[in-house]
Amino acid sequence: RRVYYLYDVPGGEERGGHAHRVLYQLIVAASGSFDVILDDGRERRIVSLNRPYYGLLVRPGIWRELNNFSSGAVSLVLASELYDENDYIREYSDFLKEKEIPLSNV
Template identity: 55%
Template sequence: MSKIALIQLPKIIDPRGNLSFFEKENQIPFEIKRVYWIYDVPGGEIRGSHAFKEQNEVIIALSGSFDVILHDGEQEVKYSLNRSYYGLYVPKMMWRRLENFSTNSLAFVAADTIYDQNDYIRDFEDFKTLKNEIYGNGL
């Protein structure tokens, strides 16, 4: 999978409380090497604002809501995540930022690589240049 995708995760409805899950190969298109979560984000703050050279991710709003803004170097698209049974697949070489966090929101991220500072692209112009070098003008 190399394109952005909204993945509907299983939702087991139960009067005692609902349950959702994901499994490698059934919902998530990669082997998970790392998970992390973002929480207690103060009002108006933005997280992310970078791209990864190699890392692919699935982002889930486990609680509350937030927006994921993705940019491929030419155009921007916004995904509003607010359901814990949807995951947003974000492929490598996609600029991302998370914003508009609701109170007590919890962003869960599953990634296919371990942490590597050298995988980050933190300057948007550098990102566009590198993407053009890799993929040419047809981003």
């Protein structure tokens, strides 16, 4: 239902840093490379995207951060829903509360 791009991300900067309650995203490195950090509240994984014919499907309830952008990297994101600010969880502590994971376990 929505498509957007991330581009011209300065070196050392991150994007993302949130989770969604409903929205699914397919993330593709249309150009260059970057890492996607995925966190379900208990385990973190890093997926490196560097080929335009691979995509990463991120389901709702997963905290995501994008970093380590190469020069000229372009991230193509296909989203299952239109933009809805209420679907975002922007604070990691709120994310853990919604997942019912005590901060002391992190």
